[in-house]
Amino acid sequence: MPGSDGKSPFGLPAGELLPGERVLWSGRPVPSGFQVKNAGQAAFAVAWLVFAGAAATHFGSMPGPIRVVAGATWAIGGLSALGYIGYFIAAQGRFRRRDAYAITTWRVLAAPGLPGQRPRSAWLDQVTTVSEQGGRDGVASLALSGPVPPSRSPRRPQGQFAPASQPEFPQFHDLADAAVARDVLARARAGMRAGEVAVEPPRAGLAALPPPSAVVLAPGEQLLWTGRPARVPAWFGWSDAWISGFGLFVVVTFAVVATVPGGLSGPNAAFFAIVIAFGAYLALGRVLRRWLRIRRAMYVLTSRRLIAAWGRAVAASDLRDLLPAQASGSSVISRPAAPLAMRGWDGWRLILAWPATTVTPPVLAGLADPIAVRDLVRQAQLAARAR
Numbered sequence: 001m002p003g004s005d006g007k008s009p010f011g012l013p014a015g016e017l018l019p020g021e022r023v024l025w026s027g028r029p030v031p032s033g034f035q036v037k038n039a040g041q042a043a044f045a046v047a048w049l050v051f052a053g054a055a056a057t058h059f060g061s062m063p064g065p066i067r068v069v070a071g072a073t074w075a076i077g078g079l080s081a082l083g084y085i086g087y088f089i090a091a092q093g094r095f096r097r098r099d100a101y102a103i104t105t106w107r108v109l110a111a112p113g114l115p116g117q118r119p120r121s122a123w124l125d126q127v128t129t130v131s132e133q134g135g136r137d138g139v140a141s142l143a144l145s146g147p148v149p150p151s152r153s154p155r156r157p158q159g160q161f162a163p164a165s166q167p168e169f170p171q172f173h174d175l176a177d178a179a180v181a182r183d184v185l186a187r188a189r190a191g192m193r194a195g196e197v198a199v200e201p202p203r204a205g206l207a208a209l210p211p212p213s214a215v216v217l218a219p220g221e222q223l224l225w226t227g228r229p230a231r232v233p234a235w236f237g238w239s240d241a242w243i244s245g246f247g248l249f250v251v252v253t254f255a256v257v258a259t260v261p262g263g264l265s266g267p268n269a270a271f272f273a274i275v276i277a278f279g280a281y282l283a284l285g286r287v288l289r290r291w292l293r294i295r296r297a298m299y300v301l302t303s304r305r306l307i308a309a310w311g312r313a314v315a316a317s318d319l320r321d322l323l324p325a326q327a328s329g330s331s332v333i334s335r336p337a338a339p340l341a342m343r344g345w346d347g348w349r350l351i352l353a354w355p356a357t358t359v360t361p362p363v364l365a366g367l368a369d370p371i372a373v374r375d376l377v378r379q380a381q382l383a384a385r386a387r
Contacts, residue, residue: 011100012111015371016119018378025103025184029096029174030139101172103184106192106382107324108144110170120170121324122146123385124192126337127169130185132178140178142185144169147338167323167335195386202303202379211300212309215316222303224380227373229366232294233330234287236365247282250275299364301373301380306334308362317361319384325377332364332374 010026017023098113108127111119127144134140146167175181202224209226217223235241254276293310300307306325307316322334340360367373 010102011098012102012109013119015375016109016111017104018106018375018382020105021107022105023102024105024188025181027101027172027175027177027181029099029101029172030176096173099173101170101175101181103181103188105188108170108185110172118326118328120168120326122167122169122337123324123381124185124189125385126323127185127189130182132182134174139174139176141174142172142178142182144171167337167339169323202376202383209298211307212298214309214312214314215300215307217302218304221305223300224303225299225301225373225376227299227364227367229294229297230368231330232291232366234291236329236331244283244287247279247284250279251283254279294365297365299362301377303380304384306362306364306377308364315360315362319377319381322361322381324381325374327370327374330365330367330370332367332370332377334361334363334377336361 010023011028012026096113100109100111100113102109102111107121107123109119109121122144126146128147129143129145131143131145132140133143146169172178172181209228211217211223211226235244254272258272297308297310300309303319305316305318306322307314309315317334317336321336321338323337325332325334327333364370364373
């Protein structure tokens with residue numbers, strides 16, 4: 001039963017466990033303060049404050065419009081740097097203590113204590129490597145990973161904009177009983193791989209709409225669900241909104257600089273026009289483009305694949321190749337268990353257009369009931385692994 005804070009007795013978000021899923025082990029990290037591995041980022045934030053303070057002494061000699069832009073840049077950077085320093089020194093340990101870890105009959109899970117972050121999980125048979133790190137004073141961390149990445153290192157967009165390329169395996173940090181957790185994980189993985197876990201197949205017949213003509217089912221493939229976006233949000237989290245804010249900042253900055261006498265003379269005019277157009281695309285153009293694309297999308301879940309279609313374009317992924325589906329706002333995101341190589345403009349395409357639904361693996365955006373769809377996708381994933 002969920003507690004008063006919306007958590008399960010194991011510290012996991014309410015509703016995170018699937019029907020029939022049992023927790024075999026649960027734990028939390030040992031409280032810790034400032035971590036040495038974050039010293040570089042904290043030092044960079046301090047260096048920015050020093051640089052910004054030195055630059056502030058030259059504000060008086062700048063033209064009026066330039067002074068406004070420089071002051072805004074200094075203020076935004078200074079506040080960001082102070083936020084970084086405060087988080088790494090004071091807040092990170094407090095949030096880390098709220099992390100919750102679990103090993104179940106089917107998955108490994110890590111629920112971050114930092115508000116706004118999604119729980120991470122992986123099916124037990126997807127965890128191929130478990131390495132113990134640290135080990136001082138009886139406290140150690142378990143680093144979990146999947147298949148070995150391809151020999152050629154792919155370009156890897158980070159953070160929220162990596163759903164189509166990179167896995168997110170849960171990690172267990174600073175455990176007092178790391179050896180116990182590792183032993184439980186080994187036995188649970190062996191049991192799942194041996195087929196000892198009973199799996200109930202997902203219920204079919206939830207396809208309210210016929211699949212698009214571009215989607216052709218293979219022999220023996222069963223249609224489980226179809227759907228369309230109900231309400232497409234303009235932005236998908238703070239990281240996405242930050243890109244639009246940055247684009248707006250670029251537009252305003254170069255528009256202000258253009259008002260300085262001589263600012264648009266000679267070749268500067270063409271350069272300013274290109275930069276302002278790019279900033280406008282980041283701020284609004286990409287948002288409108290993907291909104292139109294998602295609005296016309298259709299989603300399909302079968303007994304073997306997760307599919308998103310837009311016109312004749314189709315993006316499909318084998319359910320067995322995906323980590324457990326995650327709900328994020330009104331979207332359902334599925335990440336691959338093994339990194340997908342990215343070349344050329346793939347990384348920029350994700351940043352500028354994500355989550356246009358035809359990326360691979362598909363992103364199901366704008367759902368009316370993302371939790372129900374997430375659970376259905378997870379049940380289909382689990383049933384596919386049991387075959």
